[in-house]
Amino acid sequence: MTRFDSYGEGIPGVDPGDLTGWLIVIEGTDGVGRTTHVNHLRGVLEREGYAVAETGLTRSDLAAAGIRRAKEGNTLGSNAYNLFYATDFADRLERQILPALRAGFVMLTDRYIYSLVARAIVRGADPDWIKNVYSFSLRPDAVFYLRIDVPNLVPRVLAQGGFDYWESGMDLPMGADLFDSFVNYQSRVIEELDRLSVEYGFETLDATRPVEETADDLSARVLRLLARISHETEGALPPP
Amino acid sequence: MTQLPPPAPAAYGDVKPPWPGRLFIVEGIDGSGKSTQLTLLSQWLQGEGYPVVFSEWNSSPIVRNTTRRGKKRQILTPLTFSLIHATDFYDRVEREIVPFLKAGAIVLADRYVFTAFARDVARGVEPRWVRGLYRFAVVPTMAFYFRTPLEVALKRILSGRPKLKWYEAGMDLGLHTEPQASYRIFQARILDEYERLVKEYPLTVMDATKAIETQQRLLRKHIAPHLLGLRKTGVIHAVHANHAKVTP
Numbered sequence: 001m002t003r004f005d006s007y008g009e010g011i012p013g014v015d016p017g018d019l020t021g022w023l024i025v026i027e028g029t030d031g032v033g034r035t036t037h038v039n040h041l042r043g044v045l046e047r048e049g050y051a052v053a054e055t056g057l058t059r060s061d062l063a064a065a066g067i068r069r070a071k072e073g074n075t076l077g078s079n080a081y082n083l084f085y086a087t088d089f090a091d092r093l094e095r096q097i098l099p100a101l102r103a104g105f106v107m108l109t110d111r112y113i114y115s116l117v118a119r120a121i122v123r124g125a126d127p128d129w130i131k132n133v134y135s136f137s138l139r140p141d142a143v144f145y146l147r148i149d150v151p152n153l154v155p156r157v158l159a160q161g162g163f164d165y166w167e168s169g170m171d172l173p174m175g176a177d178l179f180d181s182f183v184n185y186q187s188r189v190i191e192e193l194d195r196l197s198v199e200y201g202f203e204t205l206d207a208t209r210p211v212e213e214t215a216d217d218l219s220a221r222v223l224r225l226l227a228r229i230s231h232e233t234e235g236a237l238p239p240p
Numbered sequence: 241m242t243q244l245p246p247p248a249p250a251a252y253g254d255v256k257p258p259w260p261g262r263l264f265i266v267e268g269i270d271g272s273g274k275s276t277q278l279t280l281l282s283q284w285l286q287g288e289g290y291p292v293v294f295s296e297w298n299s300s301p302i303v304r305n306t307t308r309r310g311k312k313r314q315i316l317t318p319l320t321f322s323l324i325h326a327t328d329f330y331d332r333v334e335r336e337i338v339p340f341l342k343a344g345a346i347v348l349a350d351r352y353v354f355t356a357f358a359r360d361v362a363r364g365v366e367p368r369w370v371r372g373l374y375r376f377a378v379v380p381t382m383a384f385y386f387r388t389p390l391e392v393a394l395k396r397i398l399s400g401r402p403k404l405k406w407y408e409a410g411m412d413l414g415l416h417t418e419p420q421a422s423y424r425i426f427q428a429r430i431l432d433e434y435e436r437l438v439k440e441y442p443l444t445v446m447d448a449t450k451a452i453e454t455q456q457r458l459l460r461k462h463i464a465p466h467l468l469g470l471r472k473t474g475v476i477h478a479v480h481a482n483h484a485k486v487t488p
Binding site: 010063078080083126135 | 250300302303304305309310315316317318319320322323324326327328330331334363364365366368369372373375376
């Protein structure tokens with residue numbers, strides 16, 4: 001039995017049968033502390049002897065530079081913009097995530113299709129369309145959703161240096177000033193992520209807790225998952 | 241742990257433009273002569289005093305650099321090839337085609353969604369997925385398919401231009417180590433897909449083996465009824481659109 005399948009018809013020309021690693025996704029809105037948690041988790045897993053690889057949004061070799069330019073000039077149409085992100089994601093899936101899974105790594109992914117889908121919907125994309133666009137993607141072993149509400153998010157964003165133009169939805173904009181737009185935009189993004197968490201079966205973690213507490217909770221859950229799946233895989237092997 | 245995938249997506253074909261302009265598109269394999277026909281059509285329409293805008297693939301300035309980079313370094317896969325071209329296409333539709341249809345112009349497109357349906361599926365992309373991808377492409381006023389026997393098209397292309405590009409020849413698919421041989425196999429696959437599309441969509445089939453002027457006369461005859469009620473500029477030249485390529 002193959003470890004992975006896709007939400008839809010799969011990736012053209014790719015046999016998921018030789019993927020043996022783990023695909024673990026950390027989701028959550030901007031400023032919730034995903035990067036901190038990914039770094040911490042990586043340390044924990046490596047101490048346990050797992051080989052870890054990482055990737056995050058707009059880090060593709062193919063499209064990252066183009067997306068940066070598009071954002072500077074704000075010159076792309078809305079659906080084109082969504083598809084540019086999908087191109088970036090597909091390139092990372094095929095050229096970063098698949099090789100790591102083939103090599104038996106734990107692939108830690110700082111956001112996956114869900115943030116992209118949520119963001120696109122908030123910016124007006126048709127929900128069914130954008131989900132279909134991303135239906136080629138692999139179903140991860142688990143999605144850990146760091147959930148926070150806007151009142152708890154605001155002090156963290158202030159501590160990190162303030163409100164980012166895009167993370168406040170100022171390209172739309174969604175309010176009279178940066179703060180109002182931030183509150184409205186992030187409320188909508190969190191609302192969409194909540195909806196997706198039900199649809200795609202996320203494991204939700206309360207990220208309003210102190211960072212250490214959330215980090216320990218996350219590591220414990222991931223270690224349990226790795227132990228369970230590795231046993232299942234070994235058990236499924238034919239006898240030598 | 242995760243649930244069922246979302247239901248089968250709505251696909252291309254539902255977005256009928258309510259605007260006063262007209263959209264005519266031509267499709268066909270390389271060497272079918274469709275670009276020549278479109279250029280002749282454009283000259284006629286301009287001569288008649290209609291505002292004409294010309295649109296073609298890979299014209300979106302932002303996306304073009306990424307596409308070029310992907311092709312040059314040969315890092316595009318069937319999936320990313322499909323997605324980057326869809327990005328370019330939507331940018332073109334949103335910024336070059338729709339505003340001009342709203343303004344009452346005649347938009348002429350050299351290749352449209354059917355190129356993606358044929359080419360991407362020939363690369364192994366799922367037909368249903370790619371039709372869903374192009375769901376929001378506006379349906380053209382008329383779509384013409386220039387049907388050409390494979391050998392005729394191959395002869396036109398291979399006699400004049402010996403150096404084939406990597407993706408153009410389908411070298412990414414590993415069909416053959418020799419570009420010309422790979423190109424033949426790839427074009428044959430695309431041709432098969434076009435023939436499927438003719439049955440699936442209202443494409444007007446043109447016999448591309450006929451004389452150029454015969455085809456052009458027929459093309460104009462098809463298009464003429466759709467020009468009724470369209471406003472002329474009174475000035476005989478092409479519209480200079482910001483990002484739209486203007487015919488010579």
